[in-house]
Amino acid sequence: MSYLPYCVAAWLFVIGLYGVVTSRHLVHLIVCLSVVQSSTYLLLLSIGFRDLPAQAPIFSDVPPGTPAVDPVVHALTLTDIVVSATVSALLLALVMDVQRRRGSVDPETLSPFRE
């Protein structure tokens, strides 16, 4: 039971991949890709977590010696979130381009071996 967060992260990864593989609309695919990326946030933050009495690594109102959780994984996750959002934006622009060029946003009909 103390490995539940890691299992939830692995489950989100695989279910997001399932969504990517079986998608019928490119925008649905992009949102499933963001689910895959969010599994990594969960994994990172679960690795750096420490039980009470550890608290957030922000010492505004407590003296700087109190036990805290790991701040490095917070930094990695922040970077991850921003990169995920902007890459999703780039992919959405690509979807608009695909619609303009091929007339369809269904991955099943957009195979390069057709037409």
Add this chain to the structure above:
Amino acid sequence: MNSFNTLQLVVFGLVGLAGTAVVLTRNPKRQIFVAGVYGLFQTVLFYLLHSPDVALSELAVTTVGLPILVLLTLARLEKVK
């Protein structure tokens, strides 16, 4: 079970369920709202994992940034079709 409190356990389960719901919602217009709810659950989870910075960033991005971009894309895709 001694590393959890019950709230964290419940929110972990909710995040897993919400992620599955996001994938299983096939219509993109509905999916983006489910994704917004998924982002909210993640924000609560990140707060419970003692990471308020990450929670604030996730809230701003997933409930504000991503839905507006997806909805604008869907609007353009409908007009062009």
Add this chain to the structure above:
Amino acid sequence: MRPRHRHLLFLVAGAGVLGYLVWGMLDLSPFGRYPGPYGDIVNAVAFSERHVLNVVTAVIFDYRGFDTLGEEFILFACVTGVSLLLRHEGDEQGDRCSPKPRRESSLEQAIAPHASEASRSCAALYCGLILVFGVYIVLTGHLSVGGGFQGGVILASAWLLVLVAFGSPALHRFARKYAVEWFESAGAGAYVLIGLASLLFGQNFLTNILPLGEPGQLLSSGTILLINCGVGIEVSSGFILLLCEFGKPLQHQKPVR
């Protein structure tokens, strides 16, 4: 291969991947027992070395500042890529955001078709509050929860409110393309220039060379505050550019074959 067979094949492979991942993760330390020394060392020295109260901000902009520089450029490149991909959308003049109001465009109808007076008044009221809140979050990144990224997205959401409540002509009036592009480049360039400035003093790239000040004051922690503001400007301008690109009016669109 038919789609159904492909999906069945993925179910088998996905189950394998899931099992493999869980098997690998069982070797991690149990949840809640973080063992590693790196996080504890940073927590112990960040206050005394950098006079900063938010250790995560110190890690992002100082201890791992080079990674954040790379991430800034990822953001910059993505916004550039979106601008390039969508350069043919919009009106006939190319990708200039035209300041004239366009009454015949159909995308504004999609975005703000019947925006009522109530939503417009609320949006006008909240824009100012959001801007103030965003600036506060950016500036106090090193003191409490906050930082350049969070504050930048919050700042950009004020422009998002303008887009949703008033339509894209109003957004184009409040976000001239050349000005927003200038701010974005200035934010990204400021990060690099601050890093290069420490080379002039004989230190490594991105060393904290400014006086550190009193911990808890607004003007403290040296270059962390400056980089924070630069990143806030860049992230907000990047998102406003994304909104400009995605919210362009749609006219005479014909598919390219």
